[in-house]
Amino acid sequence: MTSDSGASTSNTSNTSNTSTRSARLHPLQAPKGVSEYFPDRSQTFEYVRETLIESAKLSGYRLIELPVFEDTELFKRGVGESTDVVSKEMYTFEDRGGRSITLRPEGTAGVMRAVIEHNLDRGQLPVKVWYSGAFFRAERPQAGRYRQFYQVGIESIGLADPEIDVEVIAVADRAFKALGLKNFTLEITSLGDRESRNRYTLELRKYISTLDLDDETARRAEINPLRLFDDKREEIKSLMSGAPILLEYLNENSAREFERVQSLLTKLGIAFSVNNRMVRGLDYYTGTAFEFVHHGLGAQSGIGGGGRYDGLMAQLGGSDLSGIGFGIGVDRCVLACEAEGILLPDSYLLDLFLVPISVQAKGLALIVAEDLRKEGLRVDLAYGDRSLKGGMKAADKSGARFSLVLGDDELASDLASLKNMKTGESISIKISTLHENIAQFFQMKTGDR
Numbered sequence: 001m002t003s004d005s006g007a008s009t010s011n012t013s014n015t016s017n018t019s020t021r022s023a024r025l026h027p028l029q030a031p032k033g034v035s036e037y038f039p040d041r042s043q044t045f046e047y048v049r050e051t052l053i054e055s056a057k058l059s060g061y062r063l064i065e066l067p068v069f070e071d072t073e074l075f076k077r078g079v080g081e082s083t084d085v086v087s088k089e090m091y092t093f094e095d096r097g098g099r100s101i102t103l104r105p106e107g108t109a110g111v112m113r114a115v116i117e118h119n120l121d122r123g124q125l126p127v128k129v130w131y132s133g134a135f136f137r138a139e140r141p142q143a144g145r146y147r148q149f150y151q152v153g154i155e156s157i158g159l160a161d162p163e164i165d166v167e168v169i170a171v172a173d174r175a176f177k178a179l180g181l182k183n184f185t186l187e188i189t190s191l192g193d194r195e196s197r198n199r200y201t202l203e204l205r206k207y208i209s210t211l212d213l214d215d216e217t218a219r220r221a222e223i224n225p226l227r228l229f230d231d232k233r234e235e236i237k238s239l240m241s242g243a244p245i246l247l248e249y250l251n252e253n254s255a256r257e258f259e260r261v262q263s264l265l266t267k268l269g270i271a272f273s274v275n276n277r278m279v280r281g282l283d284y285y286t287g288t289a290f291e292f293v294h295h296g297l298g299a300q301s302g303i304g305g306g307g308r309y310d311g312l313m314a315q316l317g318g319s320d321l322s323g324i325g326f327g328i329g330v331d332r333c334v335l336a337c338e339a340e341g342i343l344l345p346d347s348y349l350l351d352l353f354l355v356p357i358s359v360q361a362k363g364l365a366l367i368v369a370e371d372l373r374k375e376g377l378r379v380d381l382a383y384g385d386r387s388l389k390g391g392m393k394a395a396d397k398s399g400a401r402f403s404l405v406l407g408d409d410e411l412a413s414d415l416a417s418l419k420n421m422k423t424g425e426s427i428s429i430k431i432s433t434l435h436e437n438i439a440q441f442f443q444m445k446t447g448d449r
C-alpha cells in the first residue's frame with residue numbers, strides 16, 4: 001500500500017477511485033490483550049453472561065451498576081498493596097483535576113465503597129447485589145488472560161452465616177451447570193477468622209524468617225506473608241512447601257463454620273474438594289474461600305472464585321460488617337463452553353431469514369418481516385439484488401433456523417416453502433396469512449435442534 005498523502009488533495013472525479021485507495025489510512029488495532037466479541041461469537045458471550053446473571057437473580061440478588069474507574073486509594077486499601085493486582089497490574093492515571101484514578105481491577109472494593117457511601121447496610125441485611133462488566137488488569141496476555149476482561153459477580157453483605165457462604169457457592173455452581181458445563185470442579189478452603197489468622201500468621205512469619213528471600217519478596221511477605229503461597233516461581237514454591245498450613249490453625253469457631261459449609265454443600269449435592277494451599281490473589285479474604293476450575297482451559301483454568309471478607313468494610317471506613325461474594329470470568333466461561341462443544345440455545349438464534357428474489361417480492365418481504373416481528377419472531381432478510389443461490393447463502397450465514405424464499409411464482413400462488421435450515425425439510429405455507437399462523441411457526445420453533 002502506498003501512502004501518498006498528496007493524493008487526497010489532488011482528488012478529481014476522474015481519478016477519485018485511485019486516489020481514495022492510495023490515500024487510505026493505516027488501519028488501527030485494538031490495544032494488546034483485550035477481549036472483544038463480535039458476531040457470531042458475541043452471541044455465545046451474551047448467552048454466557050445472561051445465564052450467569054440469571055442464576056444470581058434466582059437467589060434474590062439485585063443489580064448494582066458502578067463506575068469502571070475509582071479513586072486509586074480504594075484498591076490500595078481494599079485489595080491490598082502486597083497483591084500483584086495492586087502492585088503491578090493496575091491501570092492508574094491522573095485525571096485532568098490531578099486526582100489519581102484507577103480502572104477497576106475487580107468489583108468487590110467498589111461495591112463496598114458504594115454500600116458505605118450510600119448507607120445500603122442500614123436496610124435489610126444481607127445486602128445482595130450482582131454486577132457485570134469490564135475489569136482491567138495489566139497482566140501478560142495469553143489465552144484466557146486479558147487486560148480488559150469481563151466478570152459477573154455477586155456480593156452478599158452484612159451477615160456471616162455459613163448458610164450464606166453456601167448460597168453464594170451454589171449460585172456459581174448452578175450458573176455453570178445451567179450453561180451446560182460439566183468438566184469443572186470446585187475447591188474450597190477456610191482462611192479462618194481474625195484470631196485464627198493472627199495465630200497462624202505468627203507461625204508463618206517465623207517460618208519465612210528462616211528463608212533466604214530477595215528484598216522484593218521479603219517486602220511482600222512483610223505486608224502479607226500468605227502472598228508467598230501465590231508466588232509462581234519454582235524456587236519460592238519449593239521453599240514454601242514446608243510452611244505451616246492455615247487449616248491446621250483454625251480456632252474452634254472457624255473450624256465449626258468450615259465444617260458446616262462442607263456439610264451443607266454435601267446436602268445440596270455440590271461436589272467439592274478441600275485445597276489447603278489455596279491463596280486467593282486479593283488480600284481481603286477471611287473464612288470460606290473457593291475457586292471453580294475448568295479442566296479444558298490449560299493454564300488459565302480459574303473460571304470463578306471468591307470468598308468471605310471480614311474487615312474489608314471497616315478497612316474502607318464503614319461499619320465492621322462481613323460479606324461474601326464471587327467473580328466469574330465471562331471470557332473463560334465462553335472458552336469453557338467452546339471447549340465442551342456447547343450449542344447456543346434456540347432463543348439466541350434468528351428464527352427466520354427471508355429471501356426475496358424479485359423487486360415485488362422485496363417489498364413484500366419487508367412487510368412480512370415486520371408483521372412477524374410484531375408477533376415476537378426474530379426475522380431478518382436478504383437485501384440487495386441477490387440470486388436465489390446468493391440469498392440462500394445469506395440465509396445460511398445468518399444462522400436462522402428457518403428460511404422462506406419469495407419470488408414472483410410464490411407471490412402469484414400465495415404459497416411459499418418454509419425450510420428448516422437444520423434438517424432441510426420444507427413445508428408449504430400461505431404467505432398472506434403467515435403472521436396469523438404463528439402457532440404453526442412456534443410448533444416448528446420448539447422442534448428438533
Ligand code: HAM
Nearest residue numbers: 106107145146149302303304305306307325326327329
Ligand atoms: P478473582 O479471582 O481475581 O476474584 O477474579 C474472578 C475471576 O475473574 C477469575 O476466576 C477469572 O475467571 C476472571 N479473571 C480474573 N483475571 C482475569 C484476566 N486477566 N483475564 C480473564 N479473566 C480473568 C475477584 O475479582 C474478586 N473480586 C471476586 C470476589 C467477589 N470475591 C469476593 N467477592
